[in-house]
Amino acid sequence: MSDVQRFEHGSRVPGWDDAADLTKDPAVIPDPQTTPVPAELRTQIEAEMARYPAGRERAATIPALWAVQRHYGWCTPEGIVQAACVLEMTPAELIAVATFYDMFETRPVGRNTVYVCTNISCSLCGADELLAALRDEIGEDPDVNLRGFECLGACDIAPMASVNGAYIGPISLDEVPELARQIREGAEPLPAKRLVLRPSADPKVSASTPEDA
């Protein structure tokens, strides 16, 4: 029998090395007197809070985390404390939410977000090869946050990617160098392949429009 593999801290699972410090008081709602919040961030979060019924303002956690991510590029610890201060929640409650959702980044990442869908329909059409090629082409660029992502809801343009929110596809491997260059330079990615420009696939639809017009 081989020995059970253990991490440095003795556990069989990673990430359990930071034991709770029981001598410290639990984290509380940050004190507005000692927590400066950038005015722009405060305005955005307060506007979101106003959309919910009185007493239910905590519903604005997800929009608040989006505001933090827009402001700092990722959900930074200080950004989370600032949002918690405005929302009157503890930072831990916000961290619990931030770590649940795939699109919230809790580690520093590049500002250009590129998701390549690697779910069933896209992988049937070559998504894994697309992701590998894009990874090779982009390399270790600190400005690019390239991730394989679960179904992005655009299986009709498989294999596809979302570049800073813009859906493009189908992307052929020949187009990868051009796409990588556009991502690096901040240019519009593969403009001709934008999903929003794509007509409906249903032939009845194109047939119906002229006679109705």
Place this chain on the structure above:
Amino acid sequence: MTDILLFRDIDEPGLATIDVYERRGGYQALRTALKTDPAELIETLKGSGLRGRGGAGFPMGLKASFIPQGDMQKYVVVNADESEPGTFKDRELMQKNPHQLIEGVIIAAYAVGATKSFIYIRGEYEEQADILDAAVQEAYAKGYLGENVAGSGVELSLHVQRGAGAYICGEETGLLDSLEGRRGNPRLKPPFPANAGLFQGPTLINNVETLSALPHIVELGAETYSAIGVANSSGTKLISISGNVQRPGNYEIELGMSSRDIIYGLAGGPPEGREVKFWFPGGSSSPVLTADDLDVGYDFDSIAKAGSMLGSGAIIVVDDSQSVVDVCLKLAHFYAHESCGKCTPCREGTNWTEKMLGRVKDGTATPMDLDIMASVQQRIIGNCLCVLGDAMAMPVSSMIAKFRGEFEAHIEAARAAADRAAVGVAG
């Protein structure tokens, strides 16, 4: 000739703007609805036979009738989280015709007496959310939303809330928790959202496509609408076809059409020289069907009789060049990644299924692992608060049952290859 309802004028330039939508007859159904008694409107919805288009297929009118009467704060929530792999119909509806959805929301809110409504859209759909935001602002400016909806004295607010990437938020109670600002963990039911939903208030929660059909039902009347399609599956349905087909995309069909006509006729079938190996009839959560099932009618009852489900209406076609092991592993990986972790059978079951399939793939499994895997699936189904675990267990079970020979052959081949590699390294 199939009726075109949801996709009517869908490629008309500017349809996403209120001017073009109104010129095309938009918001007329709302005016008709506002002149009708809410109870009568719910009867119309019931009579239309419209079943939910999100996946479960629950009768929409019946769901609306569960909302209690009274003066408490009620809500309408639109499930625009569309995250079922293979499904992309709501995306096209919201992007190209957002006012059709908004009109449907207002009709539904009026029918159940809700004064606040939310559209919860998945965070990845940034372009669609921007379009919806603009359309909602237009509807406010034109007086279709706000304190006096179209001069009727009825009040309704509508807000577009963006998610942040989690499949589980498409589950209605997970969605409600997310909308309340928490992790998207499903709730114990009952109570159902109709009694205790958003902020514990009575909540009608429906899919984008379901609500987008409402203006058409009001316009046509229950009788005409229910005459479209077949018994127990009335109306038109948007289907998303993807995978190994020549013309992937969204198509509006009359329910009951033959699956072969959809896959081969509309979508052009698999690429030249390839055959259909198997297909998912209703998103990746539905048990797979094979080429033998192509003549099944595409409606709720016929697909159920064939041993699967219509689900979200997303057909994924897999051709004979693909390995069932790869597809199965992709699928298990997805559900293991998306399991919220609240219920043990799902959290552990999806995780271990993925690991076992990984062993099948790399040649360290034995044929007995297939039996263990099949029994794990049976221990997930029906044992959790929501159906995410079932959504993996059902297709995985069906793939093992229908392609067991291929799994066994793969195990043998991969093990032989691994052994050869090990000998090569040692030598």
